[in-house]
Amino acid sequence: METQTDLEQLKNACDVCALPIENLDKVLTADNQGRAMKFCCEKCYKQYLEDPSLFVEFEDDEVVG
Numbered sequence: 198m199e200t201q202t203d204l205e206q207l208k209n210a211c212d213v214c215a216l217p218i219e220n221l222d223k224v225l226t227a228d229n230q231g232r233a234m235k236f237c238c239e240k241c242y243k244q245y246l247e248d249p250s251l252f253v254e255f256e257d258d259e260v261v262g
């Protein structure tokens with residue numbers, strides 16, 4: 198029997214600590230180059246603000262060679 202619980206939790210996971218966000222009423226959000234980021238708490242939000250580039254998804258731009 199399939200459940201969507203895992204998927205739902207993944208969708209609502211904090212982008213900093215990756216923990217599920219249980220209280221969506223208090224979710225903090227930010228825009229990271231067009232991508233919606235979400236954070237479970239102010240602590241994670243501040244951590245993101247300190248260095249947003251850490252949380253950007255890069256597209257295959259690894260240096261090869």
Ligand SMILES: [Zn+2]
Nearest residue numbers: 211214237241
């Ligand atoms: Zn978090």
